[in-house]
Amino acid sequence: MTTTIEAAGAAAGSGPPAPPSASATRTRGALWRRLRKDKAAATGMAIITVMVLVAVFAPVLTALEGQNTTSLHPELVDSASGGTPLGSLGGVSGSHWLGVEPQTGRDLFARLVYGARISLGVALGATALQVLIGVSVGIAAGLGGRGVDAVLSRLTDLALAFPQVLFAVALMAIVPDSVPRPLILAVVIALLGWGGTARLARGQALSLRTRDFVAAAKLSGAPPLRVARREILPGLVTPVLTYASLLVPTNMVAEAGLSFLGVGVRPPTPSWGQMLSAGTTWFRPDVMYVVVPGGALFLTLLAFTLLADGVRRTLDPRNTEVAP
């Protein structure tokens, strides 16, 4: 997790400081048009759109299939051989589009589409929180005095240096069960992963604060909060957006990892990580049980990575090919 963040942070922060606010607005307006021209990014966006739609319309899709996530179907598994699904490809049939889960016979398609809600929801929620915390801390450190900067920067270093998975496992284990698990998952992942964003935002803020338009705003008597919001924040959009699109897949892996380790969402709520975890003992008798959630996770991660790459290419001022 840490390495991805660092690498991404370095990549996103390596360019020159973003253009000031006026040109940032123009860039944002052109972003969509440029992204569509980028084939890889467009593919990524298409896949993400499908996944989001699947997650949003999970109840409709499962109703179409005529199944749900929790009903057990003992008649569809071979109990004598440990509960291997009957039929080919893990029990794929007209009424079970992706087959059934071993042992229980629960519908795999229903669990996959409902699992998308957890995977995407937690990843996007965590990313939003990370950006919120990271940008706030970063700007405060960049604009604040030397003391504030020192404290916040050391705090950021601490967040980056923390053994994140270990801490998340420990934290998830002590959270009472009354708290909704997806929410707490998102919060825990965000709390442990805002360091990269903060460092990026601080760097940008430090370089922007010396620019003339910032000095002009200060001289005209604008209070610090206003300077941060009106003058610095727009300049952060480009790098942070690029970075955030790389954070989403990282967070998805974190959620899957925590669910895999058994501290994610509670059964019978499905999640991809949990399905992968349960699939490890089944990869030979029922390979579909690993392929289905693994494939979905892979596709989504790939899509986000393609999109993030596209965003970075599109917004990079040195990239003359896509620039208008």
Add this chain to the structure above:
Amino acid sequence: MRRISVLSAALALVAAGAAACSSSAGHSSSGTPGSAAFDPKTCQGGTLEVLNQGSISKLDPARIYTSGGGNIPSLLFRTLTTRNRQPGQDGAKAAPDLATDLGTPSDNAQTWTYHLKDNVFFEDGTPITSADVKYGIERSFAPELPGGAPYLRDWLVDAANYQGPYKDPAGIAAIETPDAKTIIFHLRKPEGDFPLLATATQFAPVPKAKDTGVGYEKHPVSSGPYMVASFDKGKTLDLVRNPHWSSASDPLRYACPDKINVTAGLDAAVINQRIATGTGQDANAVSTDTTIGPDQLAQLNSNPALAKRVARGEFPATTYIAFNPKVKPFDDIRVREAISYAVNRTTAVNAAGGTAVAGASTTFLPPQKALGYQPYDFFPAGATGDPAKAKELLAQAGYPNGLTITLTHQADDANNFGPKLATSVQDALKAAGITVNLNPIDDNSYTDVTGKPSTEPGASLQYWGADWPSGAPFLIPIFDGRQIVTSGGNFNLAQLNDPSVNAEIDAINAITDPAQAQARWGALDAKLGQQALTVPLFYEKDVYLFGKNVKDAVPDGWRGQYDLARVSVK
């Protein structure tokens, strides 16, 4: 009176592992390739590899909690009696080990007298005396050496507060050793099962001169066919032959391999894969705590060579829903009956791994004759539940629109009463209009919560295995009103304190004839079953793989597991 479960055994010791007690002779004999040609006189040689999950955390005979003396500990420690090491029902009996017979009861089974065999020695050649056996038992009372079964503390006269020989060298007066060959136990109540308890490692002799207290387990002095060559706690244990052991006084242990190497801390899937593949030394491999996984189970039909390397046994154990009738709505027997009708034992068995490793059960006693099993099904749910009947009972109980309950279960599936089984119950009860909220609790603190009446939930998933094959260790901890422990460690989860049940338990304990006792235990189980204090779901079956070169891997009738003292790799 603690359960000896797949888990507790596995983590407590080298020893027990998932054991099993076989009932049907047909089952037990199915995993015995070449057993007809097996001759214990010519089986000697080779190195047996034992691949286990559970870490070898204890090797002191005072600290090991076993059923029938355990599998690995029994290679090191001879006890007054031992399990009979035969397949099927014969194996569910005790047999003399260090003692000449199963003991002579007197005074209404409150006094038990044993005589030691001649020519029995420790690994250093010192003869074993009755004082060594007495000392071994006294050590197990020391607070420095916790972990053993609590029965002796309860049974011996005036021993409940004995603090062990380090603090109280005077010893336990209730154990007499009038001469070097005789040992007499005085019990405070009749206990017909005493010869079965005397198989535990606490009955192994310990030479006082060699006792180093907590450090003794680094090299416990062997009385069995093997002794410790090296012991790396939690990782490996290597055993070599004990030169002073002789098969003349120990016909039950064949002691075939020259060396036995135990490797602990492996992953279950890895163990099964290594035994199934059998490359190099793994051809000589067995496991005492890892039952077959779905990967190998699915291969058995298509791979006849692998199917021949499977030992099927049954350790007497039941997985069930336990009710706390002090919590509403479980105070109402109609609610408990409704749940009994609603459960789906097909999905419950599947949650445990399918029909190869579990069997649907409507009785609290698992189906072993030695425990006194008598079939009954007072709330017939059929294979998949009877939600209509359940709804009818709920309506009578005042819940015409169904109700919501909470089911407590282990957070992990390792012991087979985790989320998989809980979601099976949840799904089955939904059809009867009962909404089940799941309450997972971490495995390590599970019994802390369920075993304390003040924190005990209304309904929880539980597992109970037999400390020895008899009805007593199965029914007494669960239903004897005098066994309710309010401070924690309680297993009488129904908190039942019925004078007639207690009196019947006392009456059966005084019976020394197993056949008579079995009939009475079975009848008591059926009587208790009518109260729907538990919903039995399934009993345990154990399927173990063994390596290509391993012979005589016959599951014994006590533990349902092949006996390391009898397998051969020659």
